[in-house]
Amino acid sequence: MQIAQLSGFHASAQGQGFATTLLASLRALRQRRAVYTRTVNELTALSGRELADIGISRSEIRAVARRTANAA
Structure with missing residues (x-):
């Protein structure tokens, strides 16, 4: 007998x-985290003027990245 049979272990489709x-x-989750990290990095690299041009303040970067990652 196999060990799996002796222990009563049965791999089921549900498992x-x-x-x-x-x-x-x-x-x-890994994909959303990558989108979040990439978005934070790209927005952080922008100047304050560039952020203002797209309507984002520096304090909003993480929230924007979070929304972007959750939408992906």
Whole structure:
């Protein structure tokens, strides 16, 4: 007998679905984090004048990046 049979462990489709869902969620989180980081970096690199031209104050950069990442 196999060890899995002896322990009563059975891989179910439901268990695999959970793992698939978990991995998909982690990938999506990583992608949103990358968008957030890239947006913060790009906006931080702009001058105060450039930020004013696009209607963003320096104190709003993280909020704008968060909204952008959540929309992605």
